[in-house]
Amino acid sequence: MTNRLRHEPSPYLQQHADNPVDWYPWGEEALTRAREEDKPILLSIGYSACHWCHVMAHESFEDPASAEVMNRHFINIKVDREERPDLDRIYQLAFQVLNQRGGGWPLTVFLTPDQTPFFAGTYFPRQERHGLPAFTDLLERIAGIYRERQGDIHAQNAELRQVLESVRPQGDPGATLTAAPLDAARSALEKEYDGRHGGFGEAPKFPHPTHIERLLRHYRHTAETGRPDDRARAMALDSLRAMADGGLFDQVGGGFFRYSVDAHWTIPHFEKMLYDNGLLLGLYADAFTLTGDEDFRRVAAATGEWLLGEMQAPEGGFYASLDADSDGGEGAFYTWMPAEVEAVLSEGERAVAAPVWGLESGPNFEGRWHLRVTRPLADVAAALGVDEAEARARLERARTTLAAARNQRPRPGRDDKVLTAWNGLAIRGLAVAGARLDRSDFVDAAAGAVDFLRDNVLTDGRLAAVFAGGEAREAGYLDDYAYLLEGVLNLLAVRWRDADLALARQLGDALLEHFQDTLDGGFFFTADDHEALITRPKTSLDESTPAGAGVAARSLLRLGHLVAEPRYLEAAEAAVKGAGRSIEEIPHGHGSLLDALEEILYPPQLVILRGAEPAMAPWHRRALVDYAPRRQTAAIPEHAADLPEALAARQARGPVTAWVCRGHECHAPTDDYGAFEQALAD
Structure with a gap:
């Protein structure tokens, strides 16, 4: 038996196409039937890499008896949250209101035919257990409640709709912005x-x-003022080290898992998401730039290489996720028995890998070993009487050998749809890491992803949110425009392409025309x-990804300064003011908007280079090597075309000419490298 999901390109919906449940995708057909038959809707929201979504599917949606009850009483709608984040956002909020706690996935919501939820839960087992009903x-x-208590449902729904309308950012368009929220966020983060x-x-x-980016930026700003907040720096860097040494990071294959089930980063939930890795890639590259610590460089490089090797489609876009499960169950692809390791490593490699990765202690995951750093490499090298470089070489050989052995196992499922928003995060991370690590392959990959999105999900200045099954689907959301704009701006800072500036301006205009709240900001x-x-x-x-409103604000600020467009700057400032009271209540939950606030109060340094590309290269590299989060760089070759007046007016007076500005104040243009370096330091 197949159902209507058979015709849907979403890999997650395809996983349910053979269920005995009479599933519909979200759409007018299902909603009309619910209204005509006066049947409640059972809305099930999940995603391909979600472990508990798979559990509920196996227990209930594949069970004919459960399906019979679902089909008899409900219009059943299955939604991929990654394709329809609008629905997920609305009904997760409804869950919170109805249950007074946070939700999750799978999300199981019962709606009246007008789409209003009257009961919401998450995972439910086939048999009663752990306090959950069958x-x-x-x-x-x-x-029964739907048939017998229509009056109560109607009253609750009216109240719920009012609450949903009221749960929005609060602010004052006429407020004066101050640095107080920046300091409040830093204090709140220390408490957590x-x-x-x-x-x-x-x-x-x-x-x-x-959180980590906010602390790094806070440290950098305080260092510029002569009062470096070393505690903020330490909290950020120690968190990055702990995650990289723990089981959250794939010690063999690179890339980060979704989260740790314990407080000490040992055992993860084994799904890998594009958005986590795009965000963390840039952070580790920034940490390397700030500290010069080679461990940060190695983690950033391994994460970028994993993205290119595992997640990039041949056409250039990036896939969404890898499942936690494979044929052997959750984590089976990633965990080891000591005998499996001994069978493929040399004695010298085992002597280093076993103590470094915890194979000499007991199993830590269902009788198997999930690798994490339990002893510093330097200590192991000293105990073996070899120098650290030799120990490092052995560990890298062990990593390569174990990766090859692991690749013979059944692989986790991959959700191969291309999500515009998450690709924007990957583009940003690759562009930042490409600049920080001097990895042109990372920059090439970022440019390839931009080209793929421009060719496949952009039509007349409007984005689609998803590319799957050979077609663009779903109207773009705020995150699609904001994340892609930020990714394109970061790519422009590393490699100028005229078409990318045009794309950035299209995205900025679309944000103002179609998404801006012109009344409240x-x-x-x-x-x-x-x-x-x-x-x-x-x-x-901010949630697991930065708030689209915050990314839009900080990106519009950057674009506004670059092309001298006041509309972008004004919209960004209105966004910060429009959420002012919400920021005051939860300052550390608004990191992306605080980045925008910081750049309003302390305008970014804009570095414009003009000249021949070979001559500009050392100047460009010099502008990129610092950890200077408020620096925006554009190395525009002499053949660039279709530039806005603010950039076209800046013409090279020799092989290279540099303009260094902060806000509306600029140093005199210079073709002297020493003067350029001095201007960067000011």
């Missing part, structure tokens, strides 16, 4: 910091890249011509 028992009870294990909060432990998550839903989401908080 799924079929729950279905029967919900169906885990001084023993690094990172923030308790288990399950997430990477929180926006900020940006809606959906465009002004998007499908009508029960509410139009508008948020400002």
Whole structure:
């Protein structure tokens, strides 16, 4: 038996195409049937790499008895949250309101035919356990409530809709911006910091890249003022080291898993997501630039190489995720038995790898070993009586050998759809790492992804959110425009291409025309011509990815300074002011908007180079080698065309001419390298 999901290109929906459940994709066909038959909707939201989504599917959606109850009482709709983040955002918020706690996936929501939720949960087992009802028992009870308590449902739905409309960023368009939220965020992050294990909060432990970036930027700003906040620096760098040494990082294949199930970063949830790795790639490259620590360089390089080797499609775009599970169960692809390691490594390689990666201690995951750094390489080298360089060479050979052996195993499933927003994060990370590590292959990959998106998901200045099954799907969301704009701007800083500047301006214009809240400031998550839903989401908080509103604001600031366009600058400032009270309440939850606030209060340094590309190369490299998060660089070759007036007016007076500005104040243009270096330092 197959259902309507058979015709959907989403790999996640395809996983459910053979269920006995009469699934519909979200759309007018299902919604119309619910209205005509006055049946409640069972909305199930998940994603391909979600372990508990797979568990619920195996237990209930593949079970004919469970499916019979679902089909008898409900119109069943299955949604891929990565294709429809608008629906996920709305119904996760509804879950929080109805249950007074955070939700998750799989998300199981029961709606009236007008799409309003009246009951929401997450995972439900086939049989009653752990305080959760059996799924079929729950279905029967919900169906009975829908038949017998229409008045109560109607009253609750009216109240819920009011709450959903009210849960939006709060601010004051006339407020005066100050640095107080920057200091408040830094203090709040220290309170949440885990001084023993690094990172923030308790288990399950997430990477929180926006927290780490905020601390690094805070340190850099205080260092510029002569009062370096070394504690902020240490919290950020120690968190990065702890994650890289732990099981969150794939010690063999590179790249980061989704999160750690424990507080000490030992055992991850084994799915790998494009967005985590795009964000962390740039952070580790920044940490290397700030410190010169080769461990940060190695982690950044391994993460970028994993992206190129495992996640990039031949056409240039990047795939969405790898599953946690493979044929042997969760984590089976990544974990080891000591005998498996001994069978493929030489004695010298084992002598280093076993103590470094914890193979000499007991198993840590279901009777197997998940590798993480348990002893510093320098200590192991000293114990073996070899120099550290030799120990490093042995460890790298062991890594290569284990990767080859591991690749013979059944591989985790890969969700091969291309998501515009997540590709924007990968483009940014690759561009930053390409500049920091001098990796032209990373920059090439970023440029290839931009070209793929321009050719496949951009039509008349509007983006699609997804490319899957050979077609672009779903109208683009705020994150698609904001993340891609930031990725393109970071790529422009490393490698100038006229078409990329044109794309950046298209994206900036679309943000203002279709997403900006011109009344209260900020940006809606959906465009002004998007499908009508029960509410139009508008948020400002960072989550597992930075808030689209914050990324839009900081990117529009950069674009506005680059092309001298006041509209972009004004929209960015309005976004920060429009969330001002929300920022005051949870300052550390608004890292991306705080980046924008920082650049409003302390305008970025704009470095414009003009001249022949070979002559500009050392100047360009010099501008990129510092950890200077408020520096924006553009090395524009003499043959560049279609430049806005602010850039076209700057013509080289010799082989290279440099302009270094901060806000509206500029040094005199110079063709002297020494004067250029001095201007960078000011």
